[in-house]
Amino acid sequence: MRINVTRSSMPSFEEYAEAIRPLWESAWLTNMGPYHEELAKRLGEYLKVPNVSLFVNGHMALEMTLQAMELSGEVITTPFTFASTTHAIVRNGLEPVFCDIDREKFTMDASKIEELITDRTCAIVPVHVYGCVCDVEEIERIAKRHGLKVIYDSAHAFGVEYKGRGIGTFGDASMFSFHATKVYNTIEGGAVTTDDAGLIDSLRKLKDFGIKDEETVDGIGANAKMNEFCAAMGLCNLRHVDEEIGKRRLVSERYRQHLGSIRGLQILPKQDGVRENYAYFPVVIDEKEFGSSRQDVADKLKENDIYVRKYFYPLTSRMQCYGDRFAAWHTPVADYVSERVLTLPMSASLTTDDVDRICGMILSLREGRAD
Numbered sequence: 001m002r003i004n005v006t007r008s009s010m011p012s013f014e015e016y017a018e019a020i021r022p023l024w025e026s027a028w029l030t031n032m033g034p035y036h037e038e039l040a041k042r043l044g045e046y047l048k049v050p051n052v053s054l055f056v057n058g059h060m061a062l063e064m065t066l067q068a069m070e071l072s073g074e075v076i077t078t079p080f081t082f083a084s085t086t087h088a089i090v091r092n093g094l095e096p097v098f099c100d101i102d103r104e105k106f107t108m109d110a111s112k113i114e115e116l117i118t119d120r121t122c123a124i125v126p127v128h129v130y131g132c133v134c135d136v137e138e139i140e141r142i143a144k145r146h147g148l149k150v151i152y153d154s155a156h157a158f159g160v161e162y163k164g165r166g167i168g169t170f171g172d173a174s175m176f177s178f179h180a181t182k183v184y185n186t187i188e189g190g191a192v193t194t195d196d197a198g199l200i201d202s203l204r205k206l207k208d209f210g211i212k213d214e215e216t217v218d219g220i221g222a223n224a225k226m227n228e229f230c231a232a233m234g235l236c237n238l239r240h241v242d243e244e245i246g247k248r249r250l251v252s253e254r255y256r257q258h259l260g261s262i263r264g265l266q267i268l269p270k271q272d273g274v275r276e277n278y279a280y281f282p283v284v285i286d287e288k289e290f291g292s293s294r295q296d297v298a299d300k301l302k303e304n305d306i307y308v309r310k311y312f313y314p315l316t317s318r319m320q321c322y323g324d325r326f327a328a329w330h331t332p333v334a335d336y337v338s339e340r341v342l343t344l345p346m347s348a349s350l351t352t353d354d355v356d357r358i359c360g361m362i363l364s365l366r367e368g369r370a371d
């Protein structure tokens with residue numbers, strides 16, 4: 001049976017059907033309806049954040065947060081991420097400055113941030129990549145010292161907590177993605193969390209064309225509102241998300257048992273003080289040490305109807321749309337990881353038997369090496 005890199009979490013058909021039934025009575029389908037308001041409130045509680053602004057998707061949430069902050073100049077960010085992070089910066093007329101990543105957990109290497117700061121730097125946009133918590137304390141110190149905004153791309157970090165705090169409470173704002181492929185989904189959707197009530201107000205207007213009231217449009221906004229069908233899906237999925245994360249934990253532990261101490265394979269470290277969400281299971285394959293390349297591994301799995309992804313390859317700074325605009329940025333660790341990483345299948349619906357089978361195929365490629 002085919003196994004994809006992930007499989008979306010869904011409530012039962014009956015649960016969702018029941019949830020959307022009232023929409024046929026109210027005919028209130030979008031524009032901050034009752035489900036939208038309820039979901040924002042419940043997500044605030046779940047994520048342990050003071051304010052949640054819901055969006056049509058995570059990308060628009062990030063793009064509009066940068067717009068609302070009226071930033072200009074350079075933004076320090078990571079190239080080891082999904083295209084969205086860098087596009088959101090560039091589409092706001094800002095200049096991304098690429099910081100290299102940590103060799104262990106693949107988040108921005110905080111010790112390399114300060115050397116990138118110039119008098120044009122306005123903000124830092126780090127990514128909690130794979131749900132790994134960035135060096136939030138060090139980033140906060142640097143940002144305070146230099147008067148910079150910090151906007152986290154927390155697209156992978158739904159439900160992650162650090163030292164008992166919701167991950168969305170760090171920095172000036174955080175963006176979450178509720179895309180179908182993420183740990184928690186609203187089909188398509190996203191949110192911004194922040195303790196800044198003024199920012200929430202700006203976002204409310206921007207995602208609704210900049211409309212302040214019936215007669216006043218005071219921002220050049222767009223349409224990025226979450227609709228009631230997505231909010232209803234979100235309310236259903238929120239009831240099950242802890243159980244889903246629990247299932248992911250078992251999958252992750254099984255992978256760790258098989259792949260945790262194999263020469264040439266690097267997996268994520270367990271992080272102290274972190275409530276993890278087990279969003280992804282990346283493995284960095286060193287061909288010389290392991291005996292086979294990541295392409296060999298991907299091909300072998302594909303022969304068996306198992307589909308993995310090269311997340312994240314290429315680096316955003318090397319994407320075709322940017323030509324050689326960012327060619328000067330030197331990020332050797334990000335290059336190294338990007339050229340060797342595979343994300344293995346990970347979802348709540350995977351069984352330990354599946355994981356055993358997948359790992360058996362990977363380990364069969366060691367060419368007789370013993371560890």
Ligand SMILES: *Cc1c(COP(=O)(O)O)cnc(C)c1O
Nearest residue numbers: 057058059082084155177178179
């Ligand atoms: C998924 C993702 C996004 C964009 O979220 P959408 O909801 O798909 O728009 C942004 N950044 C990262 C790192 C992501 O993985």
